[in-house]
Amino acid sequence: MTLWPRSVQSRMKTGHDREIVAAYPFRSAAPTSLWASLIDDASQALTFAGYTNYFLWQQHPRLGARLTAKARHGTRVRFLVGDPESEVTRKREEVEGVPLTVGTRIKITLDALTKMGPTDGVEARFSDQHIALSVFMFDDQMLVTPHIASLLGDESPMLHLRRLEEDGLYDRFASHVTALWESGRPVEL
Numbered sequence: 678m679t680l681w682p683r684s685v686q687s688r689m690k691t692g693h694d695r696e697i698v699a700a701y702p703f704r705s706a707a708p709t710s711l712w713a714s715l716i717d718d719a720s721q722a723l724t725f726a727g728y729t730n731y732f733l734w735q736q737h738p739r740l741g742a743r744l745t746a747k748a749r750h751g752t753r754v755r756f757l758v759g760d761p762e763s764e765v766t767r768k769r770e771e772v773e774g775v776p777l778t779v780g781t782r783i784k785i786t787l788d789a790l791t792k793m794g795p796t797d798g799v800e801a802r803f804s805d806q807h808i809a810l811s812v813f814m815f816d817d818q819m820l821v822t823p824h825i826a827s828l829l830g831d832e833s834p835m836l837h838l839r840r841l842e843e844d845g846l847y848d849r850f851a852s853h854v855t856a857l858w859e860s861g862r863p864v865e866l
Contacts, residue, residue, distance in 0.1 A: 696846045698837040704811075704822045705831035709736050715815040716743065719752060726757040726854045727811035727822075728769075731782035732831060734789045741793040748798035756790060756801040757857055758783050758864070765805035772827050790866050802861030812854045821850055 701707045716723065716737065723744070725733065734740055748754050759766050761780035770778045790801055811822040811830060817840040824833045840847035 693842075693845055696838050696841050698818070698839050700837070701835045703832055704820075704835040707820070707835055707837070711837070712820075713737060715813075715818055715820070716740075719747070719815040720750075721816050722753045722755070722814065723747065724755045724757070724812070724814040724854055724858075726755075726807055726857065727813065727830065728759040728808050729779060729782035729830075730756060730758055730786045734785060741789055744799065745793050745796050748796045752798065754799045755858065756786065756864075757804050757807065757854065757861060758786055758801065759805050759808060760803040760862075761787070763803075763805050765808055769808055773829060775829070787864065790864070793866070795866060799866065801864035801866055802858060803864055804857045804861040806860070807854075807857055810853070812850050814851065814854065817847070819847060819850060 699707075712733075727733075737743070744754050759769075759779065761783040766779050766783065770780065773779065787801070790799070793799060809824045811820075811824070813820040819838045819840075820835055821838060822830055822833050822835045824830055836846075838847045838850070840851075842848075
């Protein structure tokens with residue numbers, strides 16, 4: 678049996694935190710290349726459960742074409758967004774107080790999804806219950822952003838998780854997204 682040196686043993690993750698691949702003090706601190714590789718490497722399911730998902734379209738050229746191609750090859754693509762006309766959205770706009778409103782950012786995502794055209798395997802639903810937590814799933818990996826008070830999403834911290842066990846961090850967040858999806862209202866694309 679090979680033993681790791683004490684210096685390595687003290688840094689090895691052995692508990693539930695071993696599902697944490699990386700932590701970022703700001704979502705915007707994660708490299709765009711991380712997002713791109715997670716999107717491009719996923720082959721079974723992609724779920725974007727951010728309230729607006731606006732930044733994705735800005736940071737990833739030809740995202741619509743990439744997602745359409747993935748869906749045509751059997752990858753399920755889901756977007757869970759806030760309702761741009763809801764009271765929850767309006768209240769969040771007051772908190773943020775920025776010119777590019779929450780409702781406008783949601784509409785940019787809806788417009789991009791509409792431009793993709795009807796594609797089997799691409800779905801979208803409205804939910805206002807995830808305003809304070811964004812979860813982006815890429816097969817067995819995910820990025821989670823708990824939104825802090827009045828900060829914008831890109832100013833909030835983010836965790837990169839990889840599923841390694843049942844009922845671990847990944848599964849807990851995944852079941853949250855599943856519940857939101859099931860109670861969400863379909864978006865006509």
